[in-house]
Amino acid sequence: xxxxxxxxxxxxxxxSCNKVNVSNVPYAPVYLELDxxxxxxxxxxxxxxxxxxxxxxxxxxxxxxxxxxxxxxxxSATTGGTQxxxxxxxxxxEGKKDIRVKAENTGWAQCPECGTxxxxxxxxxxxxxxxxxxxxxKFNVTQRGSELxxxx
Numbered sequence: 001x002x003x004x005x006x007x008x009x010x011x012x013x014x015x016s017c018n019k020v021n022v023s024n025v026p027y028a029p030v031y032l033e034l035d036x037x038x039x040x041x042x043x044x045x046x047x048x049x050x051x052x053x054x055x056x057x058x059x060x061x062x063x064x065x066x067x068x069x070x071x072x073x074x075x076s077a078t079t080g081g082t083q084x085x086x087x088x089x090x091x092x093x094e095g096k097k098d099i100r101v102k103a104e105n106t107g108w109a110q111c112p113e114c115g116t117x118x119x120x121x122x123x124x125x126x127x128x129x130x131x132x133x134x135x136x137x138k139f140n141v142t143q144r145g146s147e148l149x150x151x152x
Contacts, residue, residue, distance in 0.1 A: 127138030
């Protein structure tokens with residue numbers, strides 16, 4: 001019994017010492033509808049991406065998060081097929097609306113200010129090769145046939 005209590009106390013102590021990294025990108029709502037058959041057909045194909053920073057030409061009620069939306073046709077880690085992912089364009093290390101990551105069709109996006117590279121092909125948005133300790137803000141993507149619905 002005493003060993004159990006000691007073990008629980010050690011686990012609680014270790015867990016309470018972990019530092020939680022919370023991104024400084026403010027919450028901003030996202031609602032975006034994309035049509036993969038016509039207007040947004042440039043997203044079809046592995047590692048194709050689209051950066052959307054203006055609601056002009058989009059559906060009524062469109063919301064683009066804090067700095068805009070990055071949509072990527074990436075890879076599913078579970079099925080091995082393709083899957084769409086969406087992220088806020090704001091670099092979480094900088095946390096400024098006007099500093100946006102720039103995507104490449106290599107599966108990476110990079111901040112022009114701090115230089116951090118973010119993985120975007122497999123849906124994690126995790127940082128690599130730079131000072132950021134925060135992942136890109138990820139949005140929910142639902143695909144219905146040739147339409148994508150992105151929400152947050």
